[in-house]
Amino acid sequence: MQNSEIKTTCSYCGVGCGIIVTNDSKNGVTVTGDKNHPVNKGMLCSKGMNLHYVVNDTSDRILYPEMRWSKSHPMERVSWDTALERAAAVFTSIIKKHGPDSVGFYISGQCLTEEYYLVNKLVKGFLKTNNIDTNSRLCMSSAVVGYKKTFGEDAVPIAYDDIELADTFLITGANPAWCHPILFRRIEQHKEKNPKVKIIVIDPRKTDSALNADLHLQIIPGTDIILYHALAKRLIEQGYADTDFIKNHTENFKLYKDLVLASSLEKASKLCGIPVNDIKLAADIIGKAKGFLSLWAMGLNQSAIGVDKNTALLNLSLLTGQVGKPGSGPFSLTGQPNAMGGREVGGMANLLAVHKELNNPVHRKEVADFWGVEDISEKPGLTATEMFDALESGKMKAIWVICTNPLVSLPDSRRVEKALSNAKFVVVQEISHNADTSKFADLLLPAAGWLEKEGTMTNSERRISYLPKGINAPGEALPDVEILTRFAKKMNFSGFNFNTTEDIYKEYCLMTKNTSIDISFLNYNRLKNEGTFQWPVPDYGHPGTPRLFTDKKFYTPSQKAIFNLPTAIENTSEQPSNQFPFILTTGRIRDQWHTMTKTGKVSRLMTHIPSPMLEINPIDAYKAAIKSGDIVVVTSKNGTVRVKAKVSDSIREGVLFLPMHWGKQLENDLNRTNNLTNTVVDPTSKEPDFKFTTVSVAKY
Ligand code: SF4
Numbered sequence: 001m002q003n004s005e006i007k008t009t010c011s012y013c014g015v016g017c018g019i020i021v022t023n024d025s026k027n028g029v030t031v032t033g034d035k036n037h038p039v040n041k042g043m044l045c046s047k048g049m050n051l052h053y054v055v056n057d058t059s060d061r062i063l064y065p066e067m068r069w070s071k072s073h074p075m076e077r078v079s080w081d082t083a084l085e086r087a088a089a090v091f092t093s094i095i096k097k098h099g100p101d102s103v104g105f106y107i108s109g110q111c112l113t114e115e116y117y118l119v120n121k122l123v124k125g126f127l128k129t130n131n132i133d134t135n136s137r138l139c140m141s142s143a144v145v146g147y148k149k150t151f152g153e154d155a156v157p158i159a160y161d162d163i164e165l166a167d168t169f170l171i172t173g174a175n176p177a178w179c180h181p182i183l184f185r186r187i188e189q190h191k192e193k194n195p196k197v198k199i200i201v202i203d204p205r206k207t208d209s210a211l212n213a214d215l216h217l218q219i220i221p222g223t224d225i226i227l228y229h230a231l232a233k234r235l236i237e238q239g240y241a242d243t244d245f246i247k248n249h250t251e252n253f254k255l256y257k258d259l260v261l262a263s264s265l266e267k268a269s270k271l272c273g274i275p276v277n278d279i280k281l282a283a284d285i286i287g288k289a290k291g292f293l294s295l296w297a298m299g300l301n302q303s304a305i306g307v308d309k310n311t312a313l314l315n316l317s318l319l320t321g322q323v324g325k326p327g328s329g330p331f332s333l334t335g336q337p338n339a340m341g342g343r344e345v346g347g348m349a350n351l352l353a354v355h356k357e358l359n360n361p362v363h364r365k366e367v368a369d370f371w372g373v374e375d376i377s378e379k380p381g382l383t384a385t386e387m388f389d390a391l392e393s394g395k396m397k398a399i400w401v402i403c404t405n406p407l408v409s410l411p412d413s414r415r416v417e418k419a420l421s422n423a424k425f426v427v428v429q430e431i432s433h434n435a436d437t438s439k440f441a442d443l444l445l446p447a448a449g450w451l452e453k454e455g456t457m458t459n460s461e462r463r464i465s466y467l468p469k470g471i472n473a474p475g476e477a478l479p480d481v482e483i484l485t486r487f488a489k490k491m492n493f494s495g496f497n498f499n500t501t502e503d504i505y506k507e508y509c510l511m512t513k514n515t516s517i518d519i520s521f522l523n524y525n526r527l528k529n530e531g532t533f534q535w536p537v538p539d540y541g542h543p544g545t546p547r548l549f550t551d552k553k554f555y556t557p558s559q560k561a562i563f564n565l566p567t568a569i570e571n572t573s574e575q576p577s578n579q580f581p582f583i584l585t586t587g588r589i590r591d592q593w594h595t596m597t598k599t600g601k602v603s604r605l606m607t608h609i610p611s612p613m614l615e616i617n618p619i620d621a622y623k624a625a626i627k628s629g630d631i632v633v634v635t636s637k638n639g640t641v642r643v644k645a646k647v648s649d650s651i652r653e654g655v656l657f658l659p660m661h662w663g664k665q666l667e668n669d670l671n672r673t674n675n676l677t678n679t680v681v682d683p684t685s686k687e688p689d690f691k692f693t694t695v696s697v698a699k700y
Contacts, residue, residue, distance in 0.1 A: 173299015
């Protein structure tokens with residue numbers, strides 16, 4: 001591409017901002033916000049604004065396939081044919097000896113929809129195992145189950161344009177000011193123009209989002225459900241329940257009402273660490289709202305009771321009838337750019353494409369027939385953490401990792417290290433040598449990155465966008481779909497005769513016909529010429545669907561939304577003890593992305609927070625004689641981290657915060673945050689509990 005301009009979408013978070021890329025032979029790639037894009041209207045956050053540095057700096061890129069012939073051999077450069085023939089030979093031999101479930105694929109919410117679809121077809125349809133999961137398991141799997149239990153399907157009901165129509169925002173377990181900045185900027189602008197708009201934030205930390213709130217409920221971690229029930233009790237007692245909506249469009253209200261009315265505001269206040277008057281005030285603001293939007297992210301999802309937290313929050317929207325109408329609805333914020341696209345094509349171990357379920361024999365048959373294969377295994381696949389457990393125990397022998405860095409991002413990093421060391425064969429398909437997991441690869445496959453390949457993504461509001469190829473990938477790097485297609489052919493699998501990426505998309509679109517996510521009338525031409533679309537798009541002239549459930553008909557058998565009761569009200573994670581008296585919660589910082597393989601190489605982004613710091617409350621710091629800047633040792637039952645302390649009253653007493661981004665030994669005496677985190681997962685969503693690990697802290 002010479003001196004040209006193309007429109008594309010940011011590769012970082014699930015907001016999905018439109019970007020205009022200019023490329024010239026002198027300056028390389030530069031980026032600006034797309035003023036005409038419906039999501040960001042020209043705005044970009046610090047990460048998006050600096051995306052061109054990541055593209056232009058190819059110094060860390062993997063340029064050609066590398067392989068070692070055995071664990072004792074060094075890595076050496078090989079041709080693509082040699083690399084993929086070896087992969088096919090090793091996978092065939094392991095499957096022959098140990099069965100299809102002895103191999104697995106661990107992929108990413110950054111994969112494009114075509115990649116996600118293709119690799120799921122390859123693994124579930126042809127390798128005959130359901131051992132394919134994604135790092136989205138660590139991000140939104142609790143929200144997926146919550147939506148399914150409440151609405152009957154994994155369906156985000158809102159559009160971003162509901163922001164400007166809402167008058168009350170409940171932001172809970174999320175810090176969009178840092179993690180979804182452009183959406184938060186839209187909320188701020190809306191409030192600037194309409195000062196009566198109210199923002200309530202529920203968070204154990206005084207985040208930038210909380211500092212902009214009218215009311216901050218600084219909750220004790222893990223007590224969210226207790227708080228939501230107290231809010232519901234107050235809403236019912238003050239007459240704010242929408243009785244018509246509840247009567248005509250919901251099920252199970254009586255049991256829910258009995259449960260929440262039996263709760264006590266005083267008891268909730270004590271357990272949650274929030275004054276009774278603040279609980280009453282929050283409920284009264286929600287009750288009076290004309291348009292009530294709830295927004296949440298990892299604070300709810302990454303929990304041992306993540307699904308219950310989700311359904312308890314969704315119940316508040318049902319109770320107040322705030323679904324399917326302008327400016328209202330529950331809105332889960334997705335962390336990754338295409339976590340939603342992955343959900344659509346069945347990108348997880350328990351799902352099939354087009355919102356079909358693996359545990360449903362009719363659905364399995366429909367998908368098998370569509371792919372022209374005999375069947376799909378009924379055995380549930382291993383989820384993210386389960387796959388690494390299976391590698392560690394030797395049940396699984398080989399893993400293929402695509403576009404993710406589990407050594408830094410999964411909980412209990414030492415266990416992941418052991419799992420990868422124990423694996424017989426590790427394939428890492430990556431763009432960067434900076435990904436720590438690549439050190440464990442027996443086969444390293446260079447992948448094309450953002451702008452170096454074409455495909456589609458879906459953002460948090462179900463908006464599908466087309467991302468064109470703008471530049472060539474460096475060296476011999478190939479688009480992921482091409483790598484996977486070539487591998488499938490080496491395995492002699494039929495069903496992979498795609499000439500273009502568009503052919504893959506066409507196959508997937510056809511599969512959506514007559515489903516709730518029907519995009520069978522969408523294609524690359526429409527996306528290129530008409531712009532982005534929110535699914536479903538069930539007709540040629542259809543403009544897309546900004547808001548779901550406007551007819552109050554849900555995807556459940558009765559077409560009614562369901563009030564779900566939690567299986568556990570209080571957090572089931574290990575509670576603080578004399579040995580480990582603090583609750584460690586982890587999260588993102590403003591200018592870094594995941595494990596920093598991209599943002600970590602942009603010097604501008606390193607200036608905001610150049611190194612990780614442990615946030616500790618002044619009272620806790622005083623008791624432990626810790627001052628800001630001291631090196632402290634944080635210990636859990638899984639491991640240790642040495643890090644600088646930051647004494648700050650932005651964190652609750654008894655709670656500590658560490659950013660999740662940094663890997664091992666990037667600076668002297670720093671370690672991975674996930675050395676500490678526990679391996680507890682939600683029993684249904686299997687999402688890990690990154691927000692609640694008990695630890696001790698002492699000055700080094
Ligand atoms: Fe990219 Fe998200 Fe920032 Fe938008 S808000 S520019 S999508 S990182």
